[in-house]
Amino acid sequence: MSATAAQSSRNNSTRTRILEAALEILSRDGPAKASMAEIARRAGLSRQGMYLHFSSKDELTYAAARHAFEVQHANAQEMLASRRPFTERLVGALMAEYASLYSGTRSRAARFWQGYEAPVIDRIIEMRNRFDRSFVELLAGALESDGAVIGPDDPHARSFVDLATVLVAAARGLTLSTREISTKDRAELLRIAVTRLCAPSR
Amino acid sequence: MSATAAQSSRNNSTRTRILEAALEILSRDGPAKASMAEIARRAGLSRQGMYLHFSSKDELTYAAARHAFEVQHANAQEMLASRRPFTERLVGALMAEYASLYSGTRSRAARFWQGYEAPVIDRIIEMRNRFDRSFVELLAGALESDGAVIGPDDPHARSFVDLATVLVAAARGLTLSTREISTKDRAELLRIAVTRLCAPSR
Structure with a gap:
């Protein structure tokens, strides 16, 4: 070196x-x-x-958020590429992508934003949005290549992107849930979501 | 009078x-x-x-939030009790319960909390949590009486409350979505969620 x-x-x-x-x-x-x-x-x-x-603290905050998102995203990608069964890979990836920053109660999430000025919030949200879009695409690709079902018996699901969007919404909604949901219960609820949303004709 | x-x-x-x-x-x-x-x-x-x-402004804020939640909750209950088809009743109730306060972009939702002191935030969140718990119970009851399926062919879904919790998570996740989702698209995605989550053996 x-x-x-x-x-x-x-x-x-x-x-x-x-x-x-x-x-x-x-x-x-x-x-x-x-x-x-x-x-x-x-x-x-x-x-x-x-x-x-x-x-500055703003610059550090922004870089720290990016670092957290990158680590989560890399873990989610690794999980999607692993050799586990379909459902476990999807559940694992959803848990990884939405693991840390939004965990805890709503109160904590709401407080996270306090004290930041609007431009800092907007930059971090725009960054999170880019990770989310990338994750929805990754997930849609995994669904398509790994056997999720969209058939003529299903009038509503229009695309793998739609299914991925609903899964991501559920994962994000569960991290900000009403009650404190344990990690184990969150995984269990996501397992229900993945099983039912992605393989309805099993 | x-x-x-x-x-x-x-x-x-x-x-x-x-x-x-x-x-x-x-x-x-x-x-x-x-x-x-x-x-x-x-x-x-x-x-x-x-x-x-x-x-005070805090007292007014709290009362205004309660008023908004009450109106949404009443609309959701009315929708659940209506004579529409199963899927439409559920989609309508989810749209009504999570209609206004969380709509818009994440940025707007994050900003909503700025300027409030922690005790006000905590009171409003605790209130929202009570409405959510009540709505999950209502929804679970509707699922049970109206034909959602939890069968021995489904190892994951453990209860109607679990299904309702996943649906509520998806509805809340969609209101804070990455992209600006139109009301029509949100309803369409919730239709996918309801159809696939609640009637997998159709």
Whole structure:
């Protein structure tokens, strides 16, 4: 490894360490109360050292959200490509894609947004929307190649994209559910959704 | 009608007028910027006249949210009790129960919460949760009495409450969707969900 490559790899892992520290502190304290000094400390850096990577809390928030979405998306892709049975792959991918940021109660989700200015919210939502669109396409592809059924006996389902959209809606709705649903119960409910939505003629 | 009854009915309709004006202004401007004076004007009252009914913006917000949820819930119940075909009744009830407050983009939904203090958010969410629980029970009852299928051929669906929970999750997920989904498309996607989730052995 050249000196430059080593430097770049070290910067990369420092960056990831900061992003993970930021996610932890931001989701615990909310953006208004989260302290940049505490995030730096958690990442093992001086505050000045952190500012070399991220010059503002908004910039750090945005990068941390992107990092979380990327990790979730990569886990979901890996699950879709795995050798598990059809239903388990789909349930696993839905659980992975909507794993962390929206988990917990509605109250926590609503509070997550407090303290952010509208432009930051809009950027993060637009980013999440891009991941969602990409995930719906991935899922629709998996449904098509792996045996989901859209037949002439089914007047309503028009496309694999429609089925994927409904599945994603259910997965997202369950993460913000009325009651605290355990991860196990969420997976069980998604199993119902996948089984019934995707293979009605079994 | 006695003088007291007439007075009470007039107070009632004044109250409703204020609540509807408040919903309009609050959802347009957000709670931070919404003006109590403008809400009073919209309701055809003086600001002092309005304060006889609601002594603070938080109290008005809470009452306006309850009013909106009650109207949605009543419409959903009416739809479930109607004489339309099974699928249309269910789709109609889901559309009615999740009609207005969460509609629009995620950005708008996220902004809705900005400017509220945590205690107000928690009270409104707890109230919404109660409506959701009641709606899940109503829906589960309708599924059970109206022919949804849970059979020995289906290892996953454990109860009508589970099916209702998945349907509600899909309905809520669709109101906060990635793309702007038109009301017509939302109904079409819910029709897929209802048809496939509730009558898999057709």
